[in-house]
Amino acid sequence: MRSSRLLLVTLRDEPAEAEIVSHRLLLRAGFIRRVSAGVYAYLPLMWRVLRKVSAIVRQEMETIGALEALLPQLQPAELWQRSGRWAGYTAGEGIMFHLQDRQGREMGLGPTHEEVVTALAADLLRSYRQLPVCVYQIQSKFRDEIRPRFGLMRAREFIMKDGYSFHADEACLRRAYAEMDGAYRRIFQRCGLRAVAVEADSGAIGGSASQEFMVTAEAGEDLILATPDGRYAANQERAVSLAPEAVPLPPQPCRELSTPGQETIDDLCEAHGFHPSQIVKVLLLLARFAEGAPQPVLVSLRGDQQLNAVKLANALQARVNDRGALLQVMPIEAEALGKEDLEPLPFGSLGPHLEDDQFAGARSWTPRLLRLTDATASALPSFVCGANRPGVHLVGATWQELGPTAATEALDLREAQAGDRCVADPSQRLEAARGIEVGHIFQLGRKYSEALGATFTTEQGEEQALWMGCYGIGVSRLAQAAVEQLHDAQGIRWPVSIAPFEVIIVIANIQDATQVTVAEALYENLRGLGVETLLDDRPERAGVKFKDADLVGIPFRVVVGRGAAAGEVEVVCRHGGDPETLAAAAAGDWLRERVRRERSGLLDDSLGGDP
């Protein structure tokens, strides 16, 4: 390909809309253009990168016997209603783009494909003899993100590889999951990325085991907590840890303490010399579900700990099973109580023993509290907490004294923090790092197959629901994550395996006929050798072309310049190292060898050559 025909539009100025370096570089180097919020055009350079990433994904999926298919993006609501996810994905802040067709039928644009693929499995899979099966696809997904940002990192339309496996039993699912884990590690490695696998929350997908693959980068939206030896690593949403020991409260009979205006943990500690770990704090929240009445929730936590919203949501979903999907959890405020015709509550001095009577007359809420207690709070033998009267706290309270309503099962609801000790190995403390989630694999179990009636007949002639796994890779996100991890002040530094071109030939002076002749000959030579080559034949000054080459980030740059008359060219590696001067006639073979080595020896040549 020739630069003059590449639709290469680079920007000298930083685009104002881009916040992180990878987004800026992709815009400046002419890889992407924004079409609307979270919706991007992949320009020819980007599309070549995405095709290369996809090719690696396809090869590794092929290796583990997965089958490529293509499922519809436009999906009927009915399927999602059967799995119970329609309301959760569309109501309120729903992430699913949905619409009505001209007949008034509800449709959604696929944010993922469990429903469609499970319905197909129900249709196609009848016997254990057909199992296991794994199908995958690479296509655009749609998610109406509340706040799209960072270019392709959190886009509303993006390219994803999603795969689904079907098994006769759980052991087989586990084997496939492990194989997929291996394939994912090879994919990220071959794309030149440093990625780590971490334990993850299964979230709205559901299921048991799940693991995320994170590209470590400062710009990452997720927080990873890991031990220094790397044997434990988890997303903070999921991470468990040992909380610091609480500072014991001196033994004392329970008494009231006047605390006017002291409404926060900090206020109490400052005024009375308490340590935050001596206080039980109470959060009042309202959980909204797809069906039925909103549920007021009282969460008790040790004062020095933070609530983990994901753990809370999982606990709520597990305990409230008559109202469909959990849609939203929000703090209860005074105004909301008023709308429910409820008496005001002494926010700031609430205690775990808050009476259900307070909610008895609610207009639309469930008239009693659901109480959840974090283990760090329930483990306190004696503590400070609100007295449920304005300006009064209790000191030396115990769970026994607060009564049976207050004491509930101890749960893990707290956020693990950097510095906490690791549960599996208390000699190690968790360290924090930021990561970009590029892949996620799940053992789904039978949730979807049961909901959608996807059953098969066992060897014994019994009808059972299929065991399922699902496996995602954000292809477009991965490509940008590579830029985030691999760039310098001059621009992008693509690994050879996913670079839009492998070699760029820069003609220093297009008016020098010798340079042009030498460059054209080398270009033909490289194309013949199957090396993906871009020839910068634009009538620009050399400096402009060098800057653009650095920005675009093609791994090998050949400069045909002053040495051309003597039959010499210069080769520069974008990843560093000194320029090398080579005989023009030998440069083709030299480059082919270098490129071949760095393709990881695995990428086939199907993308090679030029039209």
Next chain:
RNA sequence: CGGGAUGUAGCGCAGCUUGGUAGCGCACUUCGUUCGGGACGAAGGGGCCGCAGGUUCGAAUCCUGUCAUCCCGACCA
């Protein structure tokens, strides 16, 4: 959805306070010089000042509404 900000040429921005025929840099076109790290000179082209109302003799500028985009938060496989 709450808080904040911004919409003026393809990109980056000024002009708005104090209303009077829309500017700068880059990019683009032509010519000349230059030619190995984003050249120089000259001459050009390109904007319904986000959109809709209103005030005014007159609105990019003031007022109202609306849409869009970005940031923070909530939220989010």
